[in-house]
Amino acid sequence: MHDIKLIRDDPQGFDQGLARRGLPALSADLLRLDAERREQIQKLQEAQARRNSASKEVGEAVKAGDTMRASALKLEMGSLKETIAAGESTERELDQRLSEALAVIPNLPLAEVPDGTDESGNVEIRRWGEAPQFAFAPRQHFEIGEWLGQMDFELAARLSGARFVVMKKHLAKLERALAQFMLDHQTAVNGYTECYVPYLVNDAAMFGTGQLPKFADDLFRTVDGRWLIPTAEVSLTNLVQGQILDERDLPLRITAYTPCFRAEAGAAGRDTRGMIRQHQFSKVELVSITTPEQSRAELERMTGAAESVLQELGLPYRVMLLCSGDMGFGSRMTYDIEVWLPGQNAYREISSCSVCGDFQARRMESRYKPKDGKGTRYLHTLNGSGLAVGRTLVAVLETYQNADGSVTIPQKLRSYMGGMDRISRE
Structure with missing residues (x-):
């Protein structure tokens, strides 16, 4: 299995290794999927952080007797719960797609391996x-x-x-x-x-x-x-x-x-x-x-x-x-x-x-x-x-x-x- 971090660091080297195997360049597609996955992780983290802060704000609003604000925050938390659940599902799907894509790519040859097709x-x-x-x-x-x-x-x-x-x-x-x-x-x-x-x-x-x-x-x-x-x-x-x-x-x-x-x-x-x-x-x-x-x-x-x-x-x-x-x-x-x-x-x-x-x-x-x-x-x-x-x-x-x-x-x-x-x- 290839490390996506190493592909991020050297996509050209990865594609050159694949070419020696007689395979087309794959780094662009893999990195595009990886970027989508990382963007989804970022959105999920932001939603989780907002849910945590909203939970604290609910307590503060209740303590201050601001029932309208407390109700609005609870509605927001309910919406965030649905957003997080959907985001986690999307993240799992993207993780699986990336893993499946990486799982079928062969290992890359060492430099001392001679080039050849058969x-x-x-x-x-x-x-x-x-x-x-x-x-x-x-x-x-x-x-x-x-x-x-x-x-x-x-x-x-x-x-x-x-x-x-x-x-x-x-x-x-x-x-x-x-x-x-x-x-x-x-x-x-x-x-x-x-x-x-x-x-x-x-x-x-x-x-x-x-x-x-x-x-x-x-x-x-x-x-x-x-x-x-x-x-x-x-x-x-x-x-x-x-x-x-x-x-x-x-x-x-x-x-x-x-x-x-x-x-x-x-x-x-x-x-x-x-x-x-x-x-x-x-x-x-x-x-x-x-x-x-x-x-x-x-x-x-x-x-x-x-x-x-x-x-x-x-x-x-x-x-x-x-x-x-x-x-x-x-x-x-x-x-x-x-x-x-x-x-x-x-x-x-x-x-x-x-x-x-x-x-x-x-x-x-x-x-x-x-x-x-x-x-x-x-x-x-x-x-x-x-x-x-x-x-x-x-x-x-x-x-x-x-x-x-x-x-x-x-x-x-x-x-x-x-x-x-x-x-x-x-």
Whole structure:
């Protein structure tokens, strides 16, 4: 959420930030609505002040025996009561209109974010690992899984429709092993605190992290009005909703392994086969809550934490700095980590790590007390995948496939797989 005071102070800078997002200038309309709201507040304050003074004057008139003046003042107070009630209603309406207008405007990019309109404007920052070479034509993950007899999309479609999968036996265990490995690595090595969080949340939680109101069509809603989380970012970040933290307790680094649910409303025709884009998938999410001074460095740390999982698993990847037109709604700066998929002969996103500044904290009313004890300030929030479990499984299958159709299990996962070193067709 944007601060209207900051827009008042620098409307040109606000519009320039929107232009980098490919959006038209909005400051004039917002400030016009804000001016109307402030004018209404002023009128309301004047009416309330007059009512208070009239009340005193009634007492003075009665004391002086001036019944005519007392009656006239009482009539005026009655009129003022109606004026104030109407003014309060108008103020609430204007407040709501301004809040609704601000709520659908995306965050503004940091200066170091490159300009661009889509993924073609993203900038490669670094690469790690060498793409494996095969003496055979590498298969895609769904070909491997189906050949193994442990990945079934047709059965899932009969149960739920498109964009679901049923995994069995060792592939199901491998998915669980990946999640356990990621959690152990992020907690023991990278210092995140594991949490168990709700998968169903209310409107306020979805609003707090920016999914509502703009992206309701991308979400699944239950019959009782709650929402299935599209990412654990929602639950984890909202753990500080409405709170005032102590700076001494920051940064707060938390993680959770959860299922995630997305309608994929805008993904018609994209990745229709396989596990890349599904309605239900699993993810280990990383969230950091910190101060404005620490947040930029925290983004580098979080991205490194996500990268380290891929390094431990021996999966080649590259890190991309997203351009202004390709970032998510709440982000000020985002690194995408893209893993190499031999079956697709392409890099595909496996994690996005973003710094949101105080954008989410303003929506959640989440603050902290500085060490100097002077007032409170809005927190800064960050989120990233550490990693998307299903896509990591995809990368493992494609990277460690063998000519006979079997899959070698990465060394780091073998203890989680009961000592197995290979998945073969049974």
